[in-house]
Amino acid sequence: MPGTYELLSKVVQPTDLHGLGDKELAQVATEVRQAILDHVSKTGGHFSSNLGTVELTVAMYAAYSIPPDKVVWDTGHQAYPHKLLTGRLDRFDTLRKHKGLNGFLRRDEHPLDSFGAGHAGTAISAALGFAAARDRLGTKEKVVAVTGDAAIASGMSWEALNHAGELQTDLCVVLNDNRMSIAPNVGALHNYLARLRSRPDFQGLARTAKKVIERMPGPATRIAAGLRHGITHYLAPEDTGTIFEEMGFEYIGPVDGHDLPTLLDVFRKVRELDYPVFVHALTVKGKGYEVAEGDARKWHGVVPFDVASCEMPKKGGAPAYTQVFGQAIVELAREDEKIAAITAAMPDGTGLNAFAAEFPDRYYDVGIAEQHAVTFAAGLAAGGLKPFCAVYSTFLQRGFDQVLHDVALQNLPVRFVMDRAGLVGDDGPTHHGVFDISYLSPIPNMVLVAPRDATELREMLRFMADYDGGPIALRYPRGTAEDVLPEARTPIQMGTAEVLGSPESADKPATVTLVAIGSMVQEAWRAAELLAGEGIRAVVVNARFIKPLDKETFARLARETGHIVTMEEGQRTGGFGQQLQDELISSGVTDCRFDIVAIGDHFVEHGAQPIIRADAGLSAETVVKVVTGRAGAKARQSLA
Numbered sequence: 191m192p193g194t195y196e197l198l199s200k201v202v203q204p205t206d207l208h209g210l211g212d213k214e215l216a217q218v219a220t221e222v223r224q225a226i227l228d229h230v231s232k233t234g235g236h237f238s239s240n241l242g243t244v245e246l247t248v249a250m251y252a253a254y255s256i257p258p259d260k261v262v263w264d265t266g267h268q269a270y271p272h273k274l275l276t277g278r279l280d281r282f283d284t285l286r287k288h289k290g291l292n293g294f295l296r297r298d299e300h301p302l303d304s305f306g307a308g309h310a311g312t313a314i315s316a317a318l319g320f321a322a323a324r325d326r327l328g329t330k331e332k333v334v335a336v337t338g339d340a341a342i343a344s345g346m347s348w349e350a351l352n353h354a355g356e357l358q359t360d361l362c363v364v365l366n367d368n369r370m371s372i373a374p375n376v377g378a379l380h381n382y383l384a385r386l387r388s389r390p391d392f393q394g395l396a397r398t399a400k401k402v403i404e405r406m407p408g409p410a411t412r413i414a415a416g417l418r419h420g421i422t423h424y425l426a427p428e429d430t431g432t433i434f435e436e437m438g439f440e441y442i443g444p445v446d447g448h449d450l451p452t453l454l455d456v457f458r459k460v461r462e463l464d465y466p467v468f469v470h471a472l473t474v475k476g477k478g479y480e481v482a483e484g485d486a487r488k489w490h491g492v493v494p495f496d497v498a499s500c501e502m503p504k505k506g507g508a509p510a511y512t513q514v515f516g517q518a519i520v521e522l523a524r525e526d527e528k529i530a531a532i533t534a535a536m537p538d539g540t541g542l543n544a545f546a547a548e549f550p551d552r553y554y555d556v557g558i559a560e561q562h563a564v565t566f567a568a569g570l571a572a573g574g575l576k577p578f579c580a581v582y583s584t585f586l587q588r589g590f591d592q593v594l595h596d597v598a599l600q601n602l603p604v605r606f607v608m609d610r611a612g613l614v615g616d617d618g619p620t621h622h623g624v625f626d627i628s629y630l631s632p633i634p635n636m637v638l639v640a641p642r643d644a645t646e647l648r649e650m651l652r653f654m655a656d657y658d659g660g661p662i663a664l665r666y667p668r669g670t671a672e673d674v675l676p677e678a679r680t681p682i683q684m685g686t687a688e689v690l691g692s693p694e695s696a697d698k699p700a701t702v703t704l705v706a707i708g709s710m711v712q713e714a715w716r717a718a719e720l721l722a723g724e725g726i727r728a729v730v731v732n733a734r735f736i737k738p739l740d741k742e743t744f745a746r747l748a749r750e751t752g753h754i755v756t757m758e759e760g761q762r763t764g765g766f767g768q769q770l771q772d773e774l775i776s777s778g779v780t781d782c783r784f785d786i787v788a789i790g791d792h793f794v795e796h797g798a799q800p801i802i803r804a805d806a807g808l809s810a811e812t813v814v815k816v817v818t819g820r821a822g823a824k825a826r827q828s829l830a
């Protein structure tokens with residue numbers, strides 16, 4: 191039964207919680223949970239992480255004064271309760287829809303989204319920045335960072351904890367520990383947190399946390415008594431300090447992250463403290479929706495589902511690129527035992543689960559640690575293996591220097607497989623993979639390829655497995671990988687494009703060449719069909735290699751047709767089109783019209799893929815307008 195949100199609908203900002211008693215706050219929590227269920231079951235989105243942060247958010251927002259106090263959320267995928275407690279209930283049905291609420295956090299969406307998020311591991315750094323700015327400007331607000339047990343393992347989180355321990359300023363870090371990343375969490379830190387949870391003294395104390403918190407000394411008492419670790423020592427004996435204490439934090443926990451009265455006590459007390467405090471809260475992903483509690487991995491991110499039957503629609507149709515990769519890499523690994531695979535906390539998202547199951551001894555989930563993933567892969571390559579580093583295009587941004595300095599400069603044969611390259615859709619600008627062409631192309635030694643469909647993906651992966659000459663990266667989009675174009679195929683050869691020909695009969699000279707990469711090849715073919723309807727014959731080329739470019743083929747076609755249009759699902763600046771244009775100029779081909787269809791110098795918003803692709807002009811219709819001269823001059827650039 192959808193909720194009526196009697197109290198929640200009156201909460202426009204967190205301070206509206208201040209006048210409410212414990213019972214009413216418990217009702218607010220129930221209504222927040224109901225609102226998540228009611229809405230996310232219709233819109234899709236992040237589900238289980240948000241059910242896990244309900245009480246934590248209600249307690250923090252009731253205890254702190256927001257504004258001016260600030261809570262900085264890590265990643266932002268678990269901040270739906272925050273959105274609901276900051277006056278966005280009436281727009282929650284627009285979640286992740288084009289022009290609706292973003293699924294993560296954005297400073298331009300709401301003044302209380304204190305810091306934008308989407309990529310993991312940023313909250314402690316940003317919160318520490320807020321705290322240092324506060325200290326410098328002499329204001330008094332409190333700052334809290336909320337991070338997850340997977341996000342806290344990222345390098346940046348530790349860089350920030352290290353810095354915070356030294357600054358010793360007023361900052362609270364809340365660890366929302368649900369023992370899960372998207373998949374089960376990994377790593378030594380994860381094991382350490384598990385040990386903290388299972389220590390008998392901690393277990394006992396967690397049960398009596400409320401009493402313990404009541405006995406916590408206030409700052410005045412503590413300072414007078416010269417105490418530095420007073421609170422923790424109510425919870426743990428002197429000789430069992432945690433790693434967080436060693437780093438300069440007061441450690442409080444573990445506390446039950448669903449026990450609202452205890453959380454209220456904890457945060458009301460912690461708010462009075464003026465030095466680094468670390469609150470370790472234990473939560474359950476999917477809390478309150480039984481099936482999600484039972485399978486947090488499946489319910490991490492959901493498509494619209496039926497609340498009563500708990501059924502999500504079965505995926506049908508052509509396999510996604512991710513699945514094709516997942517199968518192909520297993521087949522290649524069966525033939526070649528030097529092949530290893532690496533993921534940074536995304537075994538499901540990258541399709542590596544089958545590989546993980548069949549080859550556990552050459553599969554590495556390094557956690558949310560893309561920088562490490564890249565340099566680790568470089569080490570594997572230097573050590574004689576054939577590493578495939580599977581990572582989303584947007585997250586490889588984290589490892590840029592590692593790609594350049596550790597892989598390419600040493601010309602090590604690391605194979606990068608970039609999933610979600612292109613516009614991802616509902617997740618929006620934090621997750622679109624539209625920069626990889628621009629950031630990988632300038633790197634010497636790098637080879638960059640993009641398959642046009644499933645068959646070509648398999649062939650390119652085989653090519654990559656055989657290629658030991660240096661780093662090579664492959665990009666493909668989110669979505670299905672149907673084979674729909676003319677079936678004649680030529681083998682993949684270094685730096686060679688595939689000329690697909692024209693849908694129009696050959697008795698007319700071609701007056702334009704459409705050069706597309708990856709996901710745009712099919713769209714280029716559609717553009718050629720539309721142009722044929724206008725009496726224009728276009729030749730379609732699948733570039734295959736973004737780097738190195740097939741200079742001879744492109745120069746010949748530029749001369750023969752006198753007009754090149756490039757199409758790519760990526761940023762224009764530094765992209766494929768600009769590189770090809772530059773190459774043609776350098777080769778002395780100047781008598782040729784040249785147009786680039788790519789994403790302009792702006793971030794693309796969230797929304798369904800077809801909508802935002804069309805909005806960004808990545809369509810056959812744009813090509814037709816450009817070729818027929820119906821596009822404005824701005825959309826065109828001529829070489830002449």
Ligand SMILES: Cc1ncc(C[n+]2csc(CCOP(=O)(O)OP(=O)(O)O)c2C)c(N)n1
Pocket residue numbers: 239265267268308309310311337338339340341342366368370371372475534535536558560585588
């Ligand atoms: C840099 C980066 N890598 C990967 C991801 C994908 N990702 C989103 S949420 C998530 C798991 C986060 O787990 P945790 O921090 O424990 O939060 P929980 O969902 O368990 O609340 C991952 C890997 C990301 N957002 N950013």
